[in-house]
Amino acid sequence: MPAEPLSQKEIEDRLAELPGWSLDGDRLTRSYRLGSHFAATAMVVHIAQVQEELDHHSDLTLGYNSVSLSVNTHSAGGAVTELDFRLAQRVQDLAPVHGAS
Numbered sequence: 569m570p571a572e573p574l575s576q577k578e579i580e581d582r583l584a585e586l587p588g589w590s591l592d593g594d595r596l597t598r599s600y601r602l603g604s605h606f607a608a609t610a611m612v613v614h615i616a617q618v619q620e621e622l623d624h625h626s627d628l629t630l631g632y633n634s635v636s637l638s639v640n641t642h643s644a645g646g647a648v649t650e651l652d653f654r655l656a657q658r659v660q661d662l663a664p665v666h667g668a669s
Contacts (some may be wrong), residue, residue, distance in 0.1 A: 570643055570644065571641045571643060571644045571649035571650060571651050572644065572649060572650075573641075573644050573645070573647030573648065573649060574647070574648050574649055574650065574653075579591055579648055582653050583596075586598075586653075586656055586657065586660055587660075588600075588660075589656055589660070591648070592638070594640050594646050594647060594648065595638045595639060595640045595648070596637075596638070596639050596640065596648055596652050596653070596656055597636070597637065597638045597639075598636070598637050598656065598659070598660075599634060599635070599636040599637075600634060600635045600636075600663055600666075600668035600669065601633060601634050601668065601669050602633050602634065602635065602666060602667055602668050602669075603633065603667050604633055605632050605633055607633070607666050607667055607668075608630055608631065608632070608633050608634055608635050608666075609630060610666060611635050611662070611663070611666040611668060612628055612630050612635055614662055614665075614666065615628060615635070615637070615659055615662070616628070618655070618658045618659065618662065619655065622651070622654060622655055622658070624639075624641070624651045624652070624654070624655050625639075626638060626639035626655060627639070635668070637656075637659060639652045639655055639656070640652060
């Protein structure tokens with residue numbers, strides 16, 4: 569069954585549960601600052617592992633000591649779906665492990 573786009577109200581309600589995440593156009597986005605380039609790289613690898621488990625992938629940007637994500641669901645016409653929030657929550661849960669803020 570294909571992922572269904574969420575309504576604006578559903579997106580707003582879900583974002584209230586994910587500090588630091590926001591809606592930028594039709595994508596969920598979040599940036600994290602870490603203590604070093606190595607920590608940021610380790611977080612990217614960990615995110616990639618989660619994405620493989622979920623079979624849902626974001627655009628990831630690795631900076632010197634930062635990681636940025638941007639995600640929507642291509643199979644839903646580029647809309648935000650429950651899949652995006654599942655990924656966002658998993659990333660949010662692992663961020664403290666890497667000392668991300």
